[in-house]
Amino acid sequence: VSRRVEEIEPLLTRARAGELPAIARLITFVEGESPALRAIAVALAPFTGRAMVVGLTGAPGVGKSTSTSALVGALRAREQRVAVLAIDPSSPFSGGALLGDRIRMGEHATDPGVFIRSMATRGHLGGLSAAIPQAVRILDAVGYDVIVVETVGVGQAEIDIAQLADTTLVLLAPGLGDSIQAAKAGILEIADILIVNKADLPGADRVVRDLRQMRGHAGTVTGWQPPIVKTVAAQHDGVEEVLRAIDDHRLWLVDSGAMVTRRRGRAAAEIAALALAAMRSRFGSTDSELLATLSNAVAHGDLDPYSAADQLLHDDLAL
Ligand SMILES: Nc1nc2c(ncn2[C@@H]2O[C@H](COP(=O)(O)OP(=O)(O)OP(=O)(O)O)[C@@H](O)[C@H]2O)c(=O)[nH]1
Ligand SMILES: [Mg+2]
Secondary structure, three states, X not given: OHHHHHHHHHHHHHHHOOOHXXXXXXXXXXXXXXXXXXXXXXXXXXXXXXXXXXXXXXXXXXXXXXXXXXXXXXXXXXXXXXXXXXXXXXXXXXXXXXXXXXXXXXXXXXXXXXXXXXXXXOOOOOOHHHHHHHHHHHHHHOOOOEEEEEEEOOOOHXXXXXXXXOXXXXXXXXXXXXXXXXXXXXXXXXXXEEEEOXXXXXXXXHHHHHHHHHHOOOOOOOOOOOOEEEOEHHHOEOXXXXXXXXXXXXXXXXXXXXXXXXXXXXXXXXXHHHHHHHHHHHHOOOOOHHHHHHHXXXXXXXXXXXXXXXXXXXXXXXX
């Protein structure tokens, strides 16, 4: 490992100096599941844990990318360095999302304090749960103050984002029956901050009312009740309020000790995802000699499958 660390050291130095191509290269390593990732993780571990990770999720077209862009602008005004990971779940729902994001976040394209990257999760065992945390670690270690992770709230993705983020923003908008959808998907349970975007359209106040009702007594146990913020992201309206809500939530996280608990939970999920992926690649291949021998024994009734699995895990043959 040490030799490999030396090989990647110049790249890490450039990335930590804020050179965008070097940072992009590191993220490409994550996407390609490069063998260099191990050495990168070893070298970067001491620099992690400083960034604020903000998750942003919601139904397709609700205004996530527009909101992210507005949020980036507001954070830049505070002179914070910001990284954005837009997760493309490679589902039919996200057609054209990447091109659209490039246009909507284009205003930050020439700002050296902003890193924007779309990541596809197809091909990763465990999707978001395996790859994205590693990308977040890298962006944290190279010095971004805030990392915004945007995911479409389809299927499992929004659950993963709540696990990954310190603060999860859930976006809704009028006209899509969104609040009802949200309740069904359990989105309210993962929201630290609820945002009703497109407040310029009719029906926004009704969504706010619905949310208030559904929110009910949420937070009476934890001490954090998700605030509801109205925005018109397309006009940067309400973005300062969102930023204030994020600040408030961060203070609560630190004061209540929830930050430590959340980050420990995140680390546990990361370790489990990596361990399971390693086990799958080690034991899942049907061409292993040990597995062939054990299968033969089980098929002949010389061994039961539980004992065979134990032997496979311990990598020894004790027939
Ligand atoms: N009227 C109105 N339109 C908005 C507002 N915010 C965003 N939009 C528009 O809504 C459309 C979708 O916005 P996006 O930011 O791409 O939404 P998204 O949630 O990122 O979409 P996907 O990534 O495809 O899931 C765009 O045409 C935006 O211009 C708003 O506050 N008011
Ligand atoms: Mg988008």
